[in-house]
Amino acid sequence: MTIDLSRPTRRQVLAGSAALGAALGAGLAGVGPAAAAVDWKRHAGTTLEVNLIKSPRGDTLQKYQKEFEELTGIKVNSEQTPEQQQRQKAVIELTSGRPSFDVIHISYHVQKRQFEKAGWLADLGPFLKNPELTDPSLTESDFATAGLDFARDRNGRFGGLPFSVDYWIVYWNKELFAAKGLEFPRTFDELVKAAETLTDADKGIYGFVARGAKNANTPVWSSFMLGYGKSAIGPDGALQTDSPEAIEAAALYQRLMTRSAPRGVVGFNWAECQSAFLQGRIGMWFDGVGFAPPLENPQKSRVVGKVGYSVVPKGPVVQAAPTFGDGIGVTEASAKKEAAYLYCQWAISKEMGARLLQAGGGVPFRNSVLNDPDIRKGVTMPPSWIDAVAESGPVSQLCLPVIVPVTEFRDVFGVGLTNLIGGGDPAAEMKKATEAFRPVLARSEAP
Template sequence: MTHGIDNQRRMLIQGAGGLGLAGLLPASFAQAGFDWKRYSGQSIEVHLVKSPRADLLQKYEKEFQTMTGITVGSEQVPEQQSRQKAVIEFNSGKTSFDVIHLSYHVQKRQFAKGKWLEDLRPYFASQAATDFDLKDFAAGGMFYATQTDGRIDSLPLNLDPWLLYYNKELFAAKGIQAPKTMADMLTAAKALHDPANGVYGMVGRGLKNANVPLWTTFFLGYGGSFTDASGKLLTDGPEAIASATLYRDLLKSNGPAGIAGFNWNESQSLFLQGKAAMWIDGSGFALPLEDTAKSKVVGKVGYGVIPAGPKAHLVSMFGDGVGVSAFTQKKGPAWYYVQWATGKLMQQRMLADGMGAPVRTSAYANKEALAALKLPVAWLQAVADSLRISRPGLPVIEPVNEFRDTFGIALNNILTGADVATEMKKATAEFQPVLNKSEGKS
């Protein structure tokens, strides 16, 4: 078993390290006289996005306070409300928070345009702990954290490839194998869908905005690209329509009533009750599935790579990090929190607790973290395999939240009976001027 874990660990390191641009990582800095108590007596406010990573940070918050003498006030806010709050407060020029947790796939370009976060590079040189080791961050994470002008205005917490979760017991009862292709997945969903007995073939995000990453996961497999070289949207072409049709067929025809209002938490809840045969979402949502106090499917969960599409076998990847508000008067203590939150020990804990795929490669070489892993080795294998074929699950554009809103409404309409092609064409026509304006085009 140990040999198998070692092989998977090496694979995962290779996958994480290959997600970015070679040579992007700056030199590592460390100060021999670093003092964690430098800002003792001060206080900071931390704005977190509701997620397993936020749970982890709050779990060990008192440890940071004891180590530094810095008092921390933190809150978790659901992602859509968090994004609205960030825009309002940053645009006001005064933030209620000193540290903010951000989703790179949604907010990177937006935050860069407003220069809302502090450039952390000077802190690497003057206020970095001896074990900070910037080179330890995988290139994929630093690609997300580095802006086009070279500023590093956050540090990455997590790279999140999406996985297929499936109920092995339900599959075995019908003699069905884990799906290898998206066509297999639809066939399995139909075969396992048994609403009369409270079992659904597939569960996933139907709620507008939140639903877009699930559709784009299929879009990648159908060979889709968000735009052509000129910036023209390709989201109303055959790949987009076919993948949105699959999205509809999986959820509307083989999911529970009310699926159009489901986000990740409703989906997770149904799956851990043993009422869903399959669920697709981020790798960091696995831990409750193996918790005997919360889950009825402990030991019954299969962890797999997203099945191959008809044209490509790719996995959608997302990421999140933490940064210091450019408007805070407490930049020093805020930086200390960011440094701690993304440090080696916290990254090891993230892996051990199954709360995501750490960005620090040292976490996967840590024997204690692997020994303490609370999830099956199959989860680690699925993450390893997924990272090697991962691609951004959303277009890297400034108005990405508007993209999610526009296409999220289209997908939501599709789930409630609207025509697929009509909705995708309408959304594309509506969003193209928004994209053009963001890129400075008439």
């Protein structure tokens, strides 16, 4: 049965909304079940400013914000901003030393190293060890390894709490596949063949869509690269973006986007891809698992009940689920750190994680959410969606390099990928982009 999350009692909130608990930092092992309950009202009367990324995660936090306010007596002013603008705003304000927000929703896969190096996030270690601020019901093992790796810096310091993991999956139109007598592809080669078989431009049907806009397009290519057994930066810290495997991944991107994607795809970000898929004229869409809910909404979608959700097909070398993640943290400049921490704690609670998962808006990093049979039964998405989530975990790999200039990485290689859609040569474009980015990376890593 579905867990009733609509009207939680205070006891449920204290149990389920409890924060990142006992062992999330060194020295927390001694915090046990007998510890005092969190004093949620200790900062009643405070007003917090919260900076969120426009996303299903941000929607969920705003939808239930009033419950946090009632629990704590803290007033929350939250704002959602599209991710590119949000990142720019964050850098400008945090660099000034006087940000207008106390809490910030961050994309670990883009902002982790930048925020760590600049010291923009408060150290949450002391809060995590305080039983009056942190419920002891959680242990470190409740969080997926990727979440902990994202949240910790190189010194083991927690600069944020792991919020949601975003695996990239393939959304596919079962009706279009059936009409052509096709099965879902299990390899990259089969993916290409299926995309081209499904495409009928005269009827406005296209076999594949993914992000084509500069910057947004880079994760599509780097995702394909994982299937060739390479990541953008090797274990030795050297760029691998002009390797034979990277060039093959670029050629795969070019073929799919020029032979099987809709006209104008060079301007598509995720929203345009989603909109095209919703119309029922796209065979496959490759993007994050958290973009699923509108597909099953009869008010927005023409493909309700017709969508398949699958882990990424196997590449020539390995099957890899591209992995991204976001977190939520307290700004170092905030004068309201404890109150802000309470908000972050509530945001990543089991209750909020259950809501996110059940609505299909994201995948919490918490094992206690993913493994709870009652929560899984309450997932409103089709069973194949949660199956795709479960199957992605064991083959997950970080998609983007964890570096400070990740935005520049996406920009530089995004130009090359845009040129590919215009007919550029994959080897020439990847080599040119690699040479352009190499000094940028070197400067960022200099002492």
